[in-house]
Amino acid sequence: MKDRFTFPAILVPEEAGGFVVSFPDFPEALTSGGDLEEALALAEDCLAEAVAGHIDDGEEIPVPSESAADHSIVLPAHIALKASLYLTMREARVNKIALAKMMDVNEKEVRRMLDPHHGTRLQTMERALKALGKRIHVQVA
Incomplete structure (x- = not known):
């Protein structure tokens, strides 16, 4: 099974040195x-910001393509968790208010959980995903 949050990246050498990195997805x-x-380090940051932008704008987060790319870039874990919560809510058709009621918290807390730039505790993310019938599975490679 392909990792949901590992995206192909294309690196093109620049004439003056260095590389330009783009993402087919x-x-x-x-x-x-x-x-x-x-x-590669900047590619990880760039990918994280792209996913954060999709979450902020309420857009779909694409499934990684099978592109014959030079490298695969893994989304940072904290952004992957927020993206997982976002995608799970979309799939279940649960909005922020409904999740807040399920968790017995203020809707503002759910907004923070989905904010890619807000540091949310792991236990809070686990609780939110559990309320939606999901659990976190960690894999270290």
Whole structure:
């Protein structure tokens, strides 16, 4: 089974040195780095911001394509958890108010859980996903 939050990235060498990084699944996401290490590090940040933008804008988060890309970029864990909650809510057709009622919390707390730039405790994310019938499964590679 393909990882839901590992996306293909295409690296193109620049004439002056370094690499431009693009994502087939996120045409709006583009970054570059002075060397391969920097390009890959910035690619992770760029991917995280692209996913955060989709969450903020209420847009679908694409399933990673089977692109023959140079590299695969893994979404940072805290963003992957928020994206998982977001996708689970969309799939279940549960809005923020409904989830807040299910969890017996203020709707503002659910908004924070979905905010990619807000540091939400792992236990809170587990509780929210459990309320939706899901659980977190951790895999370290």
